[in-house]
Amino acid sequence: MADIDAAEFRTLYARCRHAAAAAGPLGSALDRIVPDRVVAAAAEVRTGTTVSLAAPVETAPGPDNPEPAGHRMTGTVAGEIDESGLQFARDRFAMNVHGDADSHLDALCHVIYNGTLFGGADAGMVKPEGAQTLSVALARDGIVGRGVLLDIPRLRGVPWLEPGEQVTAEELAAAEAAQGVRVGTGDLLFVRVGHRRRRAERGAWDAAAARAGLHPYAMDFVAERRVAVLGGDGNNDVAPSTTEDVAFPIHVLAVHAMGIHLLDYLQFEDLVPVCEQQRRWSFLCVVAPLRFSGATGSPVNPIAVM
Incomplete structure (x- = not known):
């Protein structure tokens, strides 16, 4: 597929x-997830089945995870346990939120483009002590709405997309038609490229250098449907980028141009068989980021309720 030059990207932006x-x-x-849409999304619950859309947090380094999450026990472990009385096991957890392995949400302060944040906000508001605007605190009350999963490998008849392959706007529309679902205003749109299945079957690789994702012009579909959140089982962006001078065009278009929170490195392998069994690809979805003022993102465990 032809590269997008700088002028084309400015027009698309x-x-x-x-x-x-x-x-x-x-x-x-x-803001598109108004109360009436949350009420309507609740009607998606028919069987009460719940499915996690997050991958297990990993603490071992790998080709796509050189800075894994840190987890250590801080007290009352084997060798410290009394035979009587009350004790508590304790631990500490730390994470590089924006890595290439763990499921996370990108706040609107995460993307700085041409010296500004979304809406023209001053990027200088991202200070050493934390972001003073557009942080993950915008989602402090959670994100609850109608989720829609579009399965592109299923559409193509393959187990996964290979690194470097791109999903077009036409494919998103074709997946809708094939799955009998339509993405609407305020929906949480999830696009499966099969990244997690490939990783599970082939092993981890340097996903920062090579991964499947959306073609920048697929964002025309996202804009037209007025979605509230966009999530993928990869980074949403393809690597290497095919856009001149912009390494992460989907991040720029979604977060910076349209104010759409991104969910990166989710996993849909548990959800797909449930959708196939129930013959529907929409569901109530609940995303609860940490209440961490000033943070540029948060680990998340989105839950689909069928």
């Missing part, structure tokens, strides 16, 4: 930004 502005006041796309 302007179109996405205009689409976001035309949808209403230039606030976070989360």
